[in-house]
Each structure stands twice: as C-alpha cells, then as structure tokens.
Amino acid sequence: MATNITWHPSLSRAERTALRGQQGLTIWFTGLSASGKSTVATALEQHLLHMGLAAYRLDGDNVRFGLNKDLGFSEADRNENIRRIAEVAKLFADSAAVALTSFISPYKADREVARRLHEGDKEGGLPFVEVYVEVPIEVAEQRDPKGLYKKARAGEIKDFTGVSAPYEAPDKPEITIRTDQLSVEECVEKIMEYLHEKGYVRQTKEIK
Numbered sequence: 001m002a003t004n005i006t007w008h009p010s011l012s013r014a015e016r017t018a019l020r021g022q023q024g025l026t027i028w029f030t031g032l033s034a035s036g037k038s039t040v041a042t043a044l045e046q047h048l049l050h051m052g053l054a055a056y057r058l059d060g061d062n063v064r065f066g067l068n069k070d071l072g073f074s075e076a077d078r079n080e081n082i083r084r085i086a087e088v089a090k091l092f093a094d095s096a097a098v099a100l101t102s103f104i105s106p107y108k109a110d111r112e113v114a115r116r117l118h119e120g121d122k123e124g125g126l127p128f129v130e131v132y133v134e135v136p137i138e139v140a141e142q143r144d145p146k147g148l149y150k151k152a153r154a155g156e157i158k159d160f161t162g163v164s165a166p167y168e169a170p171d172k173p174e175i176t177i178r179t180d181q182l183s184v185e186e187c188v189e190k191i192m193e194y195l196h197e198k199g200y201v202r203q204t205k206e207i208k
C-alpha cells in the first residue's frame with residue numbers, strides 16, 4: 001500500500017455527471033467463450049457512440065496484451081485479471097462514460113467483487129449492469145470462431161472454461177440474452193431498452 005498520497009479535491013461525481021450530461025455506468029458481459037460477448041458488446045458500443053455518448057469496451061485484446069500481460073489463466077490469475085478490469089471499468093464509469101467489458105469472467109465471486117466495487121463506493125455508487133450472454137455449450141462449441149474448443153478438447157489448452165474449467169452462471173443478472181435465439185441487433189435492443197427504462201441513457205438522437 002502506498003503511503004503519503006493525498007487525494008486532491010476535484011469535482012464531485014454528481015458535478016461531473018451534470019457537466020457531461022451522461023450517467024457513467026459499467027455493462028459487464030459474462031458468458032462462455034463464443035457465446036457472443038464481444039460481438040454484442042461491440043455492436044452496443046457502436047450504437048452508444050452513434051448516439052453521441054462516450055463508451056469504451058475493455059476486452060481481451062486491449063487488456064490481456066497490456067495492463068494484464070503478466071497474468072495467465074490459473075484461478076488466481078483469473079481473479080486478479082477480473083479485479084483489475086473491474087477497477088479500470090469503474091474509472092471509465094466514474095468519468096461519466098459507459099464502460100463495456102467482455103470477458104468470460106466465469107467465477108461468481110469475482111463478478112461480485114466487480115459489482116461491490118461499483119455499487120458500494122463512497123460517492124453513492126455507480127450502476128453495474130450484468131449481462132449474461134447465454135447459449136448452450138453445444139452452440140458455443142459449434143461456433144468456435146477461434147478454434148479454441150477444438151484445441152481444448154484435444155488437451156492443447158488447459159483450464160478452458162466449459163471444458164476443463166467451470167463456468168458459474170449468474171443467479172440474478174440484470175439482463176440475460178440468448179444469442180442462439182436473438183439476432184445481434186435484437187440483443188442490443190434488449191439492452192438499450194433496459195438502459196432507457198432505468199434512465200441511464202436519455203438521448204435518442206443518432207449521429208450518422
């Protein structure tokens with residue numbers, strides 16, 4: 001723990017939110033590999049950006065190769081991976097942006113840590129919207145866009161979620177999307193409906 005650090009007084013979150021005209025929040029996608037997290041999160045991010053909102057997606061590509069490049073896939077490393085992602089997402093949300101995270105995040109306890117970090121902070125909390133991207137494993141395995149299930153079944157990847165490592169489905173996610181039943185656009189619509197209902201996004205304009 002660093003000592004001798006003093007926090008500089010700055011704008012309150014409420015002031016920042018009012019000045020930006022946007023509610024900060026985190027949309028946390030969880031689900032099996034190939035369930036559709038990145039596809040839906042990317043489509044949603046684009047939709048939000050076209051509405052003129054600040055939105056940014058954290059995913060394996062921009063986190064695993066940078067901030068978390070020292071981490072592997074053991075349980076301890078996965079815990080730390082998610083903890084850091086949650087802290088970064090919270091910073092984006094605190095800046096009055098929409099943070100979207102698309103990681104398998106297979107452990108309930110880790111997702112709970114992420115939720116508590118958002119909901120329980122001293123400035124009254126930030127919304128944490130858990131989106132369970134649900135598909136039967138057979139569907140995910142059939143899609144297998146990166147050939148990972150095939151490798152995992154052949155024993156070439158150890159600790160692969162759904163094959164040789166557990167996936168703990170959320171009990172009470174804010175939203176569940178079945179990507180084997182809804183199109184990508186319908187999944188985005190379902191999430192947008194929720195965000196509007198909660199008053200987290202107000203703008204309706206589309207910037208082409």
Ligand code: ADP
Pocket residue numbers: 031032033034035036037038039040102143145178179180182183184187
């Ligand atoms: P994940 O990020 O969960 O590993 P990806 O988004 O990378 O998953 O891959 C999901 C695959 O499933 C993609 O090839 C995508 O085109 C396909 N897919 C089919 N239908 C859907 C849908 N309704 N929503 C999201 N992905 C879908």
